[in-house]
Amino acid sequence: MEVFDAHIHSEGRSVENLEEMAKAGIKKALTCAFYPIKPNYPETLVDHFRKLREFEVERAKSVGMELHVALGIHPRCIPPKYEMVLEFMRDCTAFGEIGLESASELEVEVFRKQLELAKELDIPCVIHTPRRNKLEVTLKILRILEDLDFPRDLAVIDHATQETVRHILDSGFYAGLTVQVGKLSVDEVVEIVDEFGFERFVLNSDIGFDKGDMFSTVKAVKALEDRFDKKDVERIAMKNALKLFRIERC
């Protein structure tokens, strides 16, 4: 079954890695903007966005992966004078990854401004939740979205856990299931969809600069195929992401 990996950082992978992923079934993926140090200049993120759109998309295409790009200011890499960056975020597939890490005042300010822009421009958002204080920060994110009356079909709250998934689904948003060492195991993904169904989930590996399992989404999909109806598995493997990111109308 073909898989859409709905959150990767392709820049952390060699072209041979991307080829292995495509050959394993990950034919489409969304690469999210992220700069691995805090940039000293907003201009760095603007060129980073250009690099993702001009270079990364072609690099992936050359080895059989259709790469889509999410642009945004990650809470861990907010540059000075970040307002300049927002101007370059119009006209794209998605915003990402945006969200909160420590949930500082600056992070909340930058997150809200990006959400306001996404709502205005009708652009879907990949929203990061942190490892630390996962539940508390996820709830804070949900309150911010609620406060903005943010459209339910326009956001995936990512890195959901068994602790946070119910809150996310109750709020009406998509939940991102990150199958990765230190995040969800394949078994946990099976348990979660067994309880909550397939309708509002997208799968991802978050593979990038760190060591990790590039094939984790494929492994999860295979485990799901063993237990559930093919049509349901197709939703979480591909169709929900295509719909959410408006890549094809399904």
Add this chain to the structure above:
Amino acid sequence: MEVFDAHIHSEGRSVENLEEMAKAGIKKALTCAFYPIKPNYPETLVDHFRKLREFEVERAKSVGMELHVALGIHPRCIPPKYEMVLEFMRDCTAFGEIGLESASELEVEVFRKQLELAKELDIPCVIHTPRRNKLEVTLKILRILEDLDFPRDLAVIDHATQETVRHILDSGFYAGLTVQVGKLSVDEVVEIVDEFGFERFVLNSDIGFDKGDMFSTVKAVKALEDRFDKKDVERIAMKNALKLFRIERC
């Protein structure tokens, strides 16, 4: 035998790739600055340099590779107002990769300014020569170096070929032998050192964003070990690079 790969672009490799390289014997490497699209802002290169020094060095270290960093403006990625970038190139192991691609007037201007700075600050340089018009552009580079009375121990003219190597050595500089698909084969490296000795060569793979052989320098070293004295092979595998880049006094 431990190998120093004297020209890579670590950013194009996943952390698992760097680990495989280290395990294969490439215990040390020099990663050269290069931005895969032409940046619109000089600030992008300044943050790129910070990323190489702060993030890439740690990423390689975490998997057993001692990474050294060369900073510079590659002829294919000269930003507007590039003078700002030069200010951030002081106090580093090496300049690189710098050099000429099309040998346009702007490229020559930026190359010369970097060489003048390198001479002033006594910093060794990794100098790129292009695939197209290889001989013509290499000779132009040598004329520029001659014109500046550039110290012979302060530059490696990289991507040397059987056609250009004699000119480089006659000028007194180091020659970089890039063992890679589309550049030199292992057999060609053997032939070159058989004719010209081991004194003024460093080996590299130029592995980075493109598909390629990450282990090419190790393969070349093994082929050299079969034919030549161990002490000579150690020079080209490690010692010449340590001396050139002032990493250890040998």
